[in-house]
Amino acid sequence: MSYQAHFKVWRGDADGGGLRDFTVEVNEGEVVLDIIHRLQATQTPDLAVRWNCKAGKCGSCSAEINGRPRLLCMTRMSVFEQSETITVTPMRAFPVVRDLVTDVSFNYAKAREIPAFVPPADLKPGEYRMSQEDVGRSQEFRKCIECFLCQDTCHVVRDFEENKPAFAGPRFLMRIAELDMHPLDAADETGLDRKRAAQEEHGLGYCNITKCCTEVCPEGIKITDNALIPLKERAVDRKYDPLVWLGNKIKRRGQ
The missing domain is CATH 1.10.1060.10 (Alpha-helical ferredoxin)
Structure with missing residues (x-):
């Protein structure tokens, strides 16, 4: 079962940026990192995100989802209402390199x-x-x-x-x-x-x-x-x- 979700993703670099709106397909069992990858594949191929294992063990895909620090790969889409707008931003405590990637x-x-x-x-x-x-x-x-x-x-x-x-x-x-x-x-x-x-x-x-x-x-x-x-x-x-x-x-x- 799939549905269309509304995402706001921060785009920019050290000089500044802002949230951009996206409507993207979500399938059953997916996590936020899956959706970010789908956005890269279908709508914004230059979106920068750091990730590696996709299993919650490397710590690479840290970001903030609706203002809460989380791992993108361990945050299931099922925890959100289908009508909810999901905001993904870089970690606030560290300087932005580009998009969701920060200098740690x-x-x-x-x-x-x-x-x-x-x-x-x-x-x-x-x-x-x-x-x-x-x-x-x-x-x-x-x-x-x-x-x-x-x-x-x-x-x-x-x-x-x-x-x-x-x-x-x-x-x-x-x-x-x-x-x-x-x-x-x-x-x-x-x-x-x-x-x-x-x-x-x-x-x-x-x-x-x-x-x-x-x-x-x-x-x-x-x-x-x-x-x-x-x-x-x-x-x-x-x-x-x-x-x-x-x-x-x-x-x-x-x-």
């Missing part, structure tokens, strides 16, 4: 700022041992497909461009939380304090835990509850808990 290099720059896992000096590869509970906690965060929808919806960077230099965003604060929770990460032994870095270098304090990042995550990662809130608690303990503060002083003096 901000995210790769932030990724490079985060020091990698530090293996224990006394263990060789193959000797690492972790409890299943620790493995499960880390595995949740590793489901991230780098779609950057959480970065796009986070109002700290979405609405305030000036915050970007000081704020890593939920995706990379989650990465810091993963490393800080890792029982084998020996960053502290090298003088790297991940909790302090999260607060002072990556803008953890900017996050006010509205959970908007969790709401748009296509992998269902509980970014706020399982990563950002625990990281905030750890950072606060390190800085303000008098017993932790005293313990750190004694430890430094012993070194």
